[in-house]
Amino acid sequence: MIVFLVIVFLVLLIIVHELGHFLAAKLFKVRVEEFGIGFPPRLWIKKAGETVYSFNALPLGGFVKLFGENISDDEKISEEEKQSSFQHQPSWKRAVVMFAGTGMNFIAGWLIISSIFMLGIPPGLAISQVVTDSPAESAGFKVNDFILAVSANGASVLEPKTPDEFVNFVKEFRGQELLIAVNRAGQTVELKAVPRIDAAENEGALGIAVVQKGIEKLYPPAAIYEGLKTAASISYLIAAALGQMLVGAFSGQPVLENLVGPIGIFGIAVNAGQIGIIYLLQLVALISLNLMVINLIPLVPFDGGKLLFIIIEKIKGSALSLRTEQTATAIGIALIIPLFIVVIVRDIIKFF
CATH class of the missing domain: 2.30.42.10 (PDZ domain)
Structure with a gap:
């Protein structure tokens, strides 16, 4: 039962994050081509309206595919299509869509912490x-x-x-x-x-x-207020710790010992759930706030990297070329994937 609950909570955190992008895109009438949980190959798909909803085999996150997100500089689309193209939206709208996922993670963490204060x-x-x-x-x-x-x-x-x-x-x-x-x-x-x-x-x-x-059990108004303060404080501490870790990495200090991957998070969550559901909720809130901070790292494919592109575009007065964005994305992935593999291998060795 605990294992099932952990899986449900972790999947919900992914859905919450991607739902932020999805709802913001819909708000600005940007066409959402696909809403995916996990990464392909696909296990299940269903099309509703203009959007394909998919459940995929690799449980390492999720994605929202927006029409026009990777449109090339010389690609011609009609004026009608531009209305629903992500790349043709004003920079502030694109920034809101990119930030909405992390914003939802903060809200989720805040609400979970507030509920813990209400329960006590x-x-x-x-x-x-x-x-x-x-x-x-x-x-x-x-x-x-x-x-x-x-x-x-x-x-x-x-x-x-x-x-x-x-x-x-x-x-x-x-x-x-x-x-x-x-x-x-x-x-x-x-x-x-x-x-x-x-x-x-x-x-x-x-x-x-x-x-x-x-x-201590609190009444809802006080619980919501204390939940907001606690979520903000935890987010700041996570960001500060991440900054110290990155500085340490560039100065030659060992940092891998402090990293935990999906397998490690799953194992820790199961242990927390065995102690009590409240402790599992505490951990889920912490994971949600961690996802927010990590996704704001200014490196593609994180949301923070895409926000950085928008900021650079605003400063220079013109959009970056698709080739430049693709090159930056390739560099980001080349940096992240090896680290991700190392962390997963360490998790497997540690937990199995």
């Missing part, structure tokens, strides 16, 4: 770190385990709500075996560990760090 998340303690060679590591504790209850001597039982409650309980029973129940990916696991009497400084008796997780 009950407070709980999550393990954020497990110290090497500690009682916790020996017992089998893992990062992202949620502590449900801890007991000593079979009698004293605590369902900790705050880190201090848990830490004080562990200190009280140092040197004695504790039975600790945790939620791990939706399953309850019971672990036994003996807190150290004399632990190293900053390691704690068990050798774990715990953080309190939870979100």
